[in-house]
Each structure stands twice: as structure tokens, then as C-alpha cells.
Amino acid sequence: MAHQPSASASLQAIRYSPGSLWLLDQRKLPLETVYLEIRTAADGWSAIREMVVRGAPAIAISAALSLAAEASNLEFSGTTADSASFLVEKLEYLVSSRPTAVNLSEAATKLQNLVRKVAATASDPRTVLQAYIDAAEVMLIDDVAANKKIGSNGAAFIRQSLKKEMLSILTHCNTGSLATAGYGTALGVIRALHAEGVLERAYCTETRPFNQGSRLTAYELVHDKIPATLIADSSAAALMKAGHVGAVIVGADRIAANGDTANKIGTYSLAVSASHHGIPFYVAAPFTSIDQSILSGDQIVIEERSPKELLHSRGGLGEQVAASGIAVWNPAFDVTPAVLIAAIITEKGVITRNSEGSFAIKEFLEAFESSSNPAG
Template structure:
């Protein structure tokens, strides 16, 4: 079950509503999300009281972004445990809610393993639920810390590749605090450049068909006081040809063992443009996004979304002429088939560097990524965790 309520905040200030939080009102624990389908018009919180509500929030993109999906998945397992639902069923439903984002299943299985370990150790259901919640909170904290380190490593790489500052960065989709326990991935690097006085311009792809760049990245950039300009996705080529882009920074939903990067559809064309125009193409993502079990780009399952996202203009925030809130205005003839992959895959040879909390990998090779993952192995709950 889920319900929504709005909160008002002063304009032109960073949002005080976290993208995700655990709450324990008298009626029982809940997971509270900032509903990203309502931004930028409204800051509305969505309250989930069970795993099915969270699964729906994930599928409708009320909560999105690879690192945040991992955190949400872990909290979802904790929610099921705390509310007395079947934990394994909830975990399976959550893990499969969006197939491309590997962080989601990583977070789910981590909390599920903590819950199971507590039971095996002789704990009761309450203790097992507390163990799952502790695992979710630990993941949340680790992601915030990883975000800060990615920003540091990413800015250092930018300054190395582009001495002198005044960076003009092009980004795609949304990779800020709305996708993270901290300040984000690729956006966090741009924000670090802004704070250091070395960001000249953030070019923001609108990111069709759901406009995560226009609605969310522009929202975060404005809140942070960054110099930014919004462009249609198909205008990026003209920016490159005019010499107006110094670097491309994107996030990732899954990175295969060979360095192939799945990210929001439209990323691969930017990589091709960047290579032709000799512009660095940099992927910023936590190590948990690297999936050693996915051998190459062809092995990445790409989510296919509903055609109406392409054939209609959606109105998620407020009613407009001809449509109700959450509905859409047709822009194609009735019955038009639509091709609507959520992601595309960029091969490693087009990626200048992958920046993680453990540092940057460049050139991007299977061996370099394997070494990075080996360095990042850590002990979690008494077991070795392999991101």
C-alpha cells in the first residue's frame, strides 16, 4: 500500500527531502520515497507499507537510478520482514522489478542474506528483521561515502585530462542525489567541479522519452546554483561539432565484466560522437554496478518499456488540456508500434575511463575491471561480499 503527501520548501535551495528514508510511525514501519514522477512541479513523498507498493514505485520510476534502486531493494526486504510478510517472495519480486539495474538485485540479496543469517544463528523474526534493516542502512551509508569518493576521483581525472578548468560537461539522464544515498555519480563529479570553480557549463540532455534530464537533472542543477543549459537529445551533435563539449559524464545501470556499459538509452550515440570529436567519455558508477557474472555487452538484458511512453506525451504532475494527471496526449497515430528500450550498451573501446569509489580504470579492459573488483571485496556480515 502507498499514499502520497506534498511538502513545500523554499525555492532555489537544495531539496531537504531525501530521495529515500525509513520511518517508523505508530502504525508501523514504512519506506518513504520522494516521488520522482512528480518533479519538478511538486515535491511529493510516496509512502510504501509493503513490498508490492515498492515494486510498483520502482516500475513506474517513482524511485530510480542504479545506486538508489539497490538501497530501495534492501529497505524493501527489511520492510517485508518488519511487517511480517514472506521475505523470500518479497525479495524475488523486488529483484526482478527492473532487470537491467544490477544494483537492485545486489541490495535485495544483501538484506535477504542478513535476514537469513540471523535466523540460522537462532534469532527470532524480530531479530532477523532488525538484521535486514541494519544491512539496508549500512548499504545506504556506504553509497553516500562512495558518492563522495567518486566525486573526488572524477574531478581529479577531469583536471588531468583537461588542465586549466572551465570544464564544459555534457551529461545524460539523471545521476545526482535523486539516484544515490549521497550526491550521486556523474552529477556529483560535475557538482564538485562547480564547487571548485572549474565548471563553465553543464549541458543537460533532456533524455527522451521520460525527460529525466529536463525534469530531474535541471532541477538538481538549478537547486545547486550551477550554470546549466538544457538541450534536446538530438542537438548534442551540433554541440560537439561547434567544439562546445570538453567531456561527457554519464552513470551506469550495469557494467559487464569486459567494460561494456548499459546506461539510459541515448548514451551510446554520445559515446560515438565523443570518439569522433576526440572528447573524453567518462562513466561514473560505484563498484557494485560492475557485474562480473555478465561477461559482455551482448549478455546484458535490456529492459523494454511500454510503447505509450513514446507515442504519448505524459503529464505526470498536473492535468493539461486533453489529458489527466498520469495520462498522456497522443502524438502518433492510433495503433503505432513503438521501439522503447530503457537502455543501450556502449562497448568498452568507446569508454575513456570508468570512475568508481576505488579510483578510475583507463583503459577499460576485462583485466583492469577484475583487479578493481578484487580490491573492493570486503567483509559484510561475516561473509566476503563480491560487488
């Protein structure tokens, strides 16, 4: 089921009210604004897998809320243990929709733990279901607040580091309101720089083959009246050589404990080009994108997408453009080595290299928690 909301809601990727979830079909942007009703976890799984919704934070929230919508409308007659098993199994199923983004698996694990804890003492299965629904709804609120903090932290750090009156920023893929619950991560930093009057121009790549840059990021930048220019993926190095890029800011789907970062395919190439031209390369992501259970990017599972995305135009949705019979390699992500990253911008602060040249992420978190809870 689909409908077309008013223009004022056009940049809201997730529209939720208790028992009701609608997702903006981002495959149709920027030419059509259509929302799809998500009634069950199965609907959520399909929407994530088929790129109706994308972006690591938005994927996690959409998955959680799809199950919340199902649970809200569920006539459940089992025990508290049954309700917990139902939710835990559904969350495991949702994680399988897109395995690279750590936000989804981490959110699922936290929600599973909460469900088990509530079920251990609850006498009514509805109590378990409602506890899950409440927790999923909090995720939606918290994500917007975290994104705005990422934006302000990033803008302040970049202005202090680069010490330039005006800055031009290059970004890749889509990391804005359409990839999150609102505001954005890397694009949130760009929004903050623009609001502070120091953004000269934002450059966005087209982001082949699904064109998230040309379809989505350009759409957001135009909507917000931010001065912006769209470039082909292959022209980024030339743009840097011409002196038009002051910094590169990208998002992240998963960050390893050493700072290696998985992001949209093409990110690694941008980092190499930025390094060659002496341009700082920043990653902006919520702390939930950091997976401290994996030591390096070598352990990150990289999703491979359908060959059709390359064989056909419009990311696989249009006419065939490649020769029949050609083999296709179509990874959705690549891993940028930590050595190419200048800083990791999060809602908890900016993680920079220590005296040994490494990202001490665990130590950063310990210091942050200590400063946040001095009495503890």
C-alpha cells in the first residue's frame, strides 16, 4: 500500500506513530514521493533488502519499528516466554536483510537482551511486547539527537583543524535525513557548517550504481538550499587536484576496533585520492556504527548486490545497458584503512589518533564514560 504525503514531509524517511509505520520509497526519488506502509517484520525485511530504505541508522530503526508495528497489532495468546521467543526470532530474521551495517545487528542484540530481561519477571506476555515497542520508539528519538550532535561536533572540529574562513566539502553516497531518522551524519556535518555560514560549497558524487548521491544527496542539498555541485564518481580526483576540495566527509556502515571503515563502494578510492592530494578525510557516524568485536576491516562481511544493478540503468530498475553474458562484480561496500582517516566524528566526540598514530577507540569510550559519570 502506498500514498503520497505533503511536500513538507518529503525528507522524512521514516513516518511512525504507534502501530503504524510508513517508509519513503527512496528508489523513486527524486521524481516521485511515495510512502509504503510497513505492517510486519517481513515487510520491513523486504523494504531494507530492496533498498526502499537505506543508510545504516535508518535500516536499524526501520527494522525495529517494523516489528514494533507488527507487535502493536498482534493478538498474542502465548506465554511471556513465547512472546520473548517471537521477538528474538523476528529480530534475528531482520538482521539477515543487510549484514554489513553493524547498527542493525547491534540494535537487534540490545533489543533481544531487553526482551529476555523483561520476560524473566513479567507475568503478562503483553508486558514483554510493550517493553519492546517502547524501546524501539526511543531509538527513533535518540537517533535525531545523536545526528545533530555529530553535526555540531564535526563542524567545530573541522573549523578548528582547518582554520579556514570558508570550506568546500566533498561527500559520497547519502548520509542525510534520508539515511537516518533525521538530519544526518556526514551530511549533518555539512548542514552544520552551512548553518554556521562557513560552507562555500558541498560536492556530492553520483554514487554508482544505485545513484544515492545524484538521486538522494543532491535532492536534500537542493531542498535545504545548500550551495552544491554534483560530480561523477570518476571525477573526484580531478576535482581535488583542481583545488576545489577542502575536506572529504563520509558516513560508515561499520567501523572496526582499529578504525578501518566499511562504507559505500567508492569510499576507499576517495580516501586514496584525498591522501595523495593532502586533503583530510573524515568519517562521521554514530558510535553504534563502531563494532569493537572485530579487530580490523578484514573481518567485515561485505554484501554483494545483484548483477542487475550494473547490467541495467537506474541501479537495476531501468533498461539493459551492458552486454548480455558479461560477468559482474558488484560489492555494495569497500573498506577504507584507518591509516587514511584523519578523524572519526561521533555524537560522543571526535576520535583522533593517539601518540602511536592509532585510533584508541576503546580508551576514548572509557574516557567519555568516565567524564560523563564522574561519581561512578
